[in-house]
Amino acid sequence: MKMRDVAKYAGVSVATVSRVLKGDDNVRQLTKEKVLKAVEELNYVPNTLARNLSNMQSKKILVVVPRVSNAVFSSIYHGIQNVVNEKGYQVILIETFNRRDSSVPELIRDRTVEGAILLSAMMSEEEFAEKFKGLPVVLATDNLRERIQSTPSVSIDNVLAAEKAVHYLANLGHRCIAFLGSRSDSIGARERLEGYKNGLHQHGLKVDESLIFEGEWSLESGYHLANQMLFQKKLPTAIFAASDNLAIGAISALSEQGVRIPEDISIVGFDNIAVSEYLTPALTTIEQPSVQIGEKAADMLLTILDHQLLEQMHVELNSKLIIRNSCRRMKYLERGDEPK
Amino acid sequence: MKMRDVAKYAGVSVATVSRVLKGDDNVRQLTKEKVLKAVEELNYVPNTLARNLSNMQSKKILVVVPRVSNAVFSSIYHGIQNVVNEKGYQVILIETFNRRDSSVPELIRDRTVEGAILLSAMMSEEEFAEKFKGLPVVLATDNLRERIQSTPSVSIDNVLAAEKAVHYLANLGHRCIAFLGSRSDSIGARERLEGYKNGLHQHGLKVDESLIFEGEWSLESGYHLANQMLFQKKLPTAIFAASDNLAIGAISALSEQGVRIPEDISIVGFDNIAVSEYLTPALTTIEQPSVQIGEKAADMLLTILDHQLLEQMHVELNSKLIIRNSCRRMKYLERGDEPK
DNA sequence: CTGAAAGCGCTTACAG
DNA sequence: CTGAAAGCGCTTACAG
Numbered sequence: 001m002k003m004r005d006v007a008k009y010a011g012v013s014v015a016t017v018s019r020v021l022k023g024d025d026n027v028r029q030l031t032k033e034k035v036l037k038a039v040e041e042l043n044y045v046p047n048t049l050a051r052n053l054s055n056m057q058s059k060k061i062l063v064v065v066p067r068v069s070n071a072v073f074s075s076i077y078h079g080i081q082n083v084v085n086e087k088g089y090q091v092i093l094i095e096t097f098n099r100r101d102s103s104v105p106e107l108i109r110d111r112t113v114e115g116a117i118l119l120s121a122m123m124s125e126e127e128f129a130e131k132f133k134g135l136p137v138v139l140a141t142d143n144l145r146e147r148i149q150s151t152p153s154v155s156i157d158n159v160l161a162a163e164k165a166v167h168y169l170a171n172l173g174h175r176c177i178a179f180l181g182s183r184s185d186s187i188g189a190r191e192r193l194e195g196y197k198n199g200l201h202q203h204g205l206k207v208d209e210s211l212i213f214e215g216e217w218s219l220e221s222g223y224h225l226a227n228q229m230l231f232q233k234k235l236p237t238a239i240f241a242a243s244d245n246l247a248i249g250a251i252s253a254l255s256e257q258g259v260r261i262p263e264d265i266s267i268v269g270f271d272n273i274a275v276s277e278y279l280t281p282a283l284t285t286i287e288q289p290s291v292q293i294g295e296k297a298a299d300m301l302l303t304i305l306d307h308q309l310l311e312q313m314h315v316e317l318n319s320k321l322i323i324r325n326s327c328r329r330m331k332y333l334e335r336g337d338e339p340k
Numbered sequence: 341m342k343m344r345d346v347a348k349y350a351g352v353s354v355a356t357v358s359r360v361l362k363g364d365d366n367v368r369q370l371t372k373e374k375v376l377k378a379v380e381e382l383n384y385v386p387n388t389l390a391r392n393l394s395n396m397q398s399k400k401i402l403v404v405v406p407r408v409s410n411a412v413f414s415s416i417y418h419g420i421q422n423v424v425n426e427k428g429y430q431v432i433l434i435e436t437f438n439r440r441d442s443s444v445p446e447l448i449r450d451r452t453v454e455g456a457i458l459l460s461a462m463m464s465e466e467e468f469a470e471k472f473k474g475l476p477v478v479l480a481t482d483n484l485r486e487r488i489q490s491t492p493s494v495s496i497d498n499v500l501a502a503e504k505a506v507h508y509l510a511n512l513g514h515r516c517i518a519f520l521g522s523r524s525d526s527i528g529a530r531e532r533l534e535g536y537k538n539g540l541h542q543h544g545l546k547v548d549e550s551l552i553f554e555g556e557w558s559l560e561s562g563y564h565l566a567n568q569m570l571f572q573k574k575l576p577t578a579i580f581a582a583s584d585n586l587a588i589g590a591i592s593a594l595s596e597q598g599v600r601i602p603e604d605i606s607i608v609g610f611d612n613i614a615v616s617e618y619l620t621p622a623l624t625t626i627e628q629p630s631v632q633i634g635e636k637a638a639d640m641l642l643t644i645l646d647h648q649l650l651e652q653m654h655v656e657l658n659s660k661l662i663i664r665n666s667c668r669r670m671k672y673l674e675r676g677d678e679p680k
Numbered sequence: 681c682t683g684a685a686a687g688c689g690c691t692t693a694c695a696g
Numbered sequence: 697c698t699g700a701a702a703g704c705g706c707t708t709a710c711a712g
Contacts, residue, residue: 002704002705002706003705003706004705012682012683013682013683013684014683014705014706014707015682015683015684015685015707015708016681016682016683018706018707018708019681019682019707019708022707026681026682027681027682028681028682031681031682045446045449045450046450046705046706047393047450047451047704047705047706048398048450048451048452048706049389049392049393049396049398049451049704049705049706050393050688050704050705050706050707051705051706051707052389052392052393052688052706053387053389053390053392053393053688053689053690053704053705053706053707054687054688054705054706054707054708055688055706055707056389056688056689058388058389060432067418068408068414068417068418069411069414069415069418069614071409074407074408074409074414075409077408078407078408078409078435081433081434081435085434090432090434090447090452091432091433092400092430092431092432092433093431093432093433094421094425094430095418095421106385107430109385110385110386110387110388111387111388111389112388112430219614219615219617219618222618223618248615248618248619249618251618251620252617252618252619252620252622255620256620274409274559275559275588275615277559277592278559278562278563278588278589278591278592279588279592279619280591280592280595280596280620282592342688342689342690343689343690344689352698352699353698353699353700354689354690354691354699355691355692355698355699355700355701356697356698356699358690358691358692359691359692359697359698362691366697366698367697367698368697368698371697371698386689386690387688387689387690388690389688389689389690390688390689390690390691390704391689391690391691392690392704393688393689393690393691393704393705393706394689394690394691394692394703394704395690395691395704396704396705
């Protein structure tokens with residue numbers, strides 16, 4: 001069943017069938033009806049492969065994500081899908097598991113997809129530019145070794161976000177605040193640490209390197225890092241964890257050792273993944289607007305594919321502190337040292 | 341840059357270039373080298389759109405999932421990707437959010453994808469058969485209104501799985517076990533309830549309808565259902581929650597009301613999502629082999645696309661009880677009634 | 681408003 | 697082993 005069969009059946013040319021199907025206005029009403037009737041009766045479905053070749057477009061975009069099981073990534077993905085489906089695009093999703101996946105530029109060049117949104121790109125700006133030069137790509141992430149000026153991006157201000165967490169803890173009277181982060185060589189990891197240090201400084205607190213613990217972003221890593229912390233003599237009264245997963249893993253380890261949250265140690269997470277609200281105690285955390293990050297990145301990619309100009313190359317969305325029950329206010333006398 | 345440019349540059353025909361590129365053996369070594377050199381120097385990438393049309397195949401499959409943010413779904417997805425990528429397929433992922441998405445058969449018929457794996461299909465067997473008749477589709481789910489004999493499927497034995505949970509609780513001495521489930525009209529929901537009832541019967545316990553609570557599969561629903569339960573006079577000593585999300589939501593509500601897990605109430609979840617291990621207390625749960633479900637479903641779809649015969653139309657994988665710390669053994673005297 | 685024909689960039693059966 | 701040519705099923709500029 002192809003277009004020529006429909007044409008024959010309707011007594012018109014394939015050109016006319018094609019016009020009717022694409023909604024071309026230059027077709028007589030009567031002709032249009034004949035064609036539609038033929039399509040209906042023959043149960044005809046146009047061949048997308050042929051259409052793609054003729055139009056030289058696939059109506060597909062690529063989304064590259066380290067892993068979908070991560071709640072932040074799946075939310076960003078969701079945001080992307082929200083907007084591109086609306087515009088008739090399908091999304092091909094690739095999980096990299098941090099393997100070096102160099103197939104992305106190829107999938108654009110070979111026309112499998114029209115463009116790509118990356119949720120991670122752990123390479124130098126130079127390497128990135130070389131690989132993606134001139135290709136329609138948008139970064140929806142802070143999983144970057146360094147800022148990539150040449151490519152549009154969406155992210156949050158991680159420094160500011162981390163500062164908010166520390167402000168909050170410091171304002172509750174905490175003077176000894178540990179940091180749990182990732183040693184991944186990414187902007188996100190570095191900036192959250194930077195924000196942590198800034199936050200301490202802004203409250204006149206000193207950075208104590210023995211209170212900084214770095215591993216991966218995972219639950220497991222949070223668990224291990226907290227155990228490491230517990231084996232040191234000096235316990236903090238509060239923890240800022242650079243991801244909710246780290247926070248949850250840490251709480252698990254602390255609880256196992258009889259450390260109570262928030263009575264003994266307060267903790268603030270980062271991301272506001274769904275489960276955070278349902279932990280006991282419910283986790284105070286920094287919310288990333290993940291869905292909007294995805295939506296904005298998709299908007300930008302579609303704008304590029306449409307050969308329009310971007311309003312902004314680098315968009316920063318706002319983070320927000322979500323206060324729940326994992327932190328407590330220190331009593332004045334408990335404070336290890338005087339506030340400045 | 342197209343194949344004819346490469347051909348011209350290498351001094352051969354496009355047919356030869358095509359043969360070299362597809363790895364056809366019937367090409368002289370010298371010719372092959374000339375072509376490869378030309379490809380290299382011209383930085384040529386074959387146009388997939390044209391190739392797809394010629395081969396009449398897209399090398400793409402569709403995965404339809406209610407939502408990727410769900411940990412079970414994302415694991416199944418991951419399993420699918422494991423095997424199809426290996427075979428050179430890309431996957432197009434569609435989230436339905438339980439909206440009725442009738443575009444799936446169309447995407448197969450119009451050749452966008454070669455086949456589909458569905459992680460949910462909430463319709464009657466009749467409606468399903470009508471929509472998907474003859475199309476290469478595999479079901480990797482229990483999110484079905486009813487068993488669909490005509491379509492290959494992968495799932496677990498939910499009845500058996502739920503029985504395991506109840507056995508475990510009953511063997512710990514629990515006599516009053518509540519059920520938290522989903523009122524979704526799916527096999528998964530019904531079978532887990534059925535397994536719960538079976539389990540009770542097998543231990544000589546009566547089913548008490550006032551201990552059965554049904555909502556959605558979500559965290560939020562677990563929270564609400566547990567609150568409902570708390571407002572009844574009769575509290576169980578144990579809960580079997582038909583998903584980890586329900587369990588986590590329930591624990592949240594119970595903790596808020598000062599009910600301790602497992603001292604006051606024991607709880608068993610279902611799914612073994614990643615976070616379960618890191619809750620306090622760590623959640624005892626039934627593990628679904630989600631990744632394998634995805635892998636097996638993908639195997640089956642590829643087998644069908646390869647026009648091979650399936651070994652089995654309906655595959656059931658094994659579930660497993662993962663014992664952690666959310667349940668306690670009842671002391672003899674605490675038991676409300678004598679064991680039979 | 682409509683049709684004949686060229687074109688999209690590959691693949692492959694056929695002939696040599 | 698290699699090439700000329702037809703074919704995949706659409707789209708669209710051009711002519712009328």
